[in-house]
Amino acid sequence: MELPVIIVNFKAYESAVGEKAVELAKIHETVSRETGVTFAVCVQAVDLQAVVNAVSIPVFAQHIDPISFGSGTGHVLPEAVKAAGAYGTLLNHAERQIPENVIEESIKRAKELGIATVVCANTPEMGARLAKYNPDFIAVEPPELIGGEISVSTAQPEVVKKAVDLIGDGKVLVGAGVKNGEDVKIAIELGAVGVLLASGVTKAVDPYSVLKDLAKGIV
Ligand code: G3P
Numbered sequence: 001m002e003l004p005v006i007i008v009n010f011k012a013y014e015s016a017v018g019e020k021a022v023e024l025a026k027i028h029e030t031v032s033r034e035t036g037v038t039f040a041v042c043v044q045a046v047d048l049q050a051v052v053n054a055v056s057i058p059v060f061a062q063h064i065d066p067i068s069f070g071s072g073t074g075h076v077l078p079e080a081v082k083a084a085g086a087y088g089t090l091l092n093h094a095e096r097q098i099p100e101n102v103i104e105e106s107i108k109r110a111k112e113l114g115i116a117t118v119v120c121a122n123t124p125e126m127g128a129r130l131a132k133y134n135p136d137f138i139a140v141e142p143p144e145l146i147g148g149e150i151s152v153s154t155a156q157p158e159v160v161k162k163a164v165d166l167i168g169d170g171k172v173l174v175g176a177g178v179k180n181g182e183d184v185k186i187a188i189e190l191g192a193v194g195v196l197l198a199s200g201v202t203k204a205v206d207p208y209s210v211l212k213d214l215a216k217g218i219v
Contacts, residue, residue, distance in 0.1 A: 001058050001087065002038045004218055005194035006184065006211075007118070007139075007173065009042040009062065009090065013202035021047040022054045024201075027208050029055040035215035038194075040087065045076050048084040058087035060118065063096050066105035078109045088116030088136065094143045100130070107133045118173065118196070124159060128166035137173050138163070139196045145176035147199050152176045153186035164191030180210075184217025 008028060010016035016024050025041045032039040042060035043051050052059050061084075065075035081089060091106050092098050098106070103119060110117045117135040121127035127138040140163040145152050152159055152174050163172045174187050175196030187195050197214075204210040 001040065001116070003170075003193045004188055005038040005040055005058075005173075006214055006218070007040045007042055007060065007194060007196045008201045008211075009093070009175075009196060009198040010044065010047075010202060011062070011095070011198050012044065013198070016202045017044055017047060019050075022050050024207060025051045025055045025057070025059070028211060029057045031208065031211040031215060032057050035212065035219055037215040037218045039211065039215075042090055042196075045081070048081065048086055052085035058116075059085070060116075061086050061089040062093065063091065064089045064106055064110065064115070066102060066109045068109075078106075078113050078115060082113045082115055086115060088118060090139075091117055091119045091135070092130075093120045094122060094141055094146055103130060104133045107135050120196075124163035124166050127163055127172070131167050131171070136171070137193070138167055138171055139173040139175055140167075141174070141176040141196065143176070148177045149179075151178045151183040153178065153183040153190070157186060157190055160187055160190040160192055169193075178214075181213045181216035184214050186217075188218065 028039040040058040061081045064078045118137040119135040120139045127140045172192045173194045174192045178195045178197040179200035
């Protein structure tokens with residue numbers, strides 16, 4: 001996956017599940033083709049296969065559980081995520097937090113299967129702590145800004161800077177409240193290799209225009 005990247009987390013937004021997930025992912029693919037900017041989407045486990053079949057941009061699962069074949073009812077089996085063609089998975093999102101030992105184990109399982117990992121952290125310090133498990137990316141998102149109108153880039157640029165200082169180059173994504181190209185630009189200028197966002201796109205009346213604008217932060 002070429003960096004920088006804009007990862008859009010579909011979460012459980014009505015505009016972004018089932019057939020709508022497929023349609024929204026296709027818009028991301030179109031904008032990626034038109035702008036040359038890397039876009040990835042992060043979808044519900046049940047939508048993974050359909051979205052992977054419909055687009056060629058990277059598709060992430062929102063979560064995996066560190067289980068293996070066999071028992072494990074209701075868990076997200078890493079092998080099933082791999083079989084669906086996912087590029088990677090989020091782990092420990094603020095809305096789906098898991099204990100540190102489970103994060104470690106999940107990263108291990110993902111690595112065995114060649115699934116990229118984006119581990120979320122509420123603070124730069126927590127991100128630095130989780131870096132020892134060597135995920136591919138660490139997404140730092142101040143929880144109080146998630147789903148809000150003000151972006152981490154503009155409200156808390158020091159968080160982005162600190163994350164890059166503590167975690168190092170090439171690994172840090174930032175998110176929470178990211179809505180436009182300016183937010184993306186600031187994050188990249190401060191050393192992040194990408195952004196993670198949701199509501200700016202999933203709640204947009206015209207997601208195509210929002211995605212085009214986000215891309216302007218990179219090209
Ligand atoms: O996973 C991305 C996320 O938590 C940020 O959400 O709606 O603030 O872009 P949002």
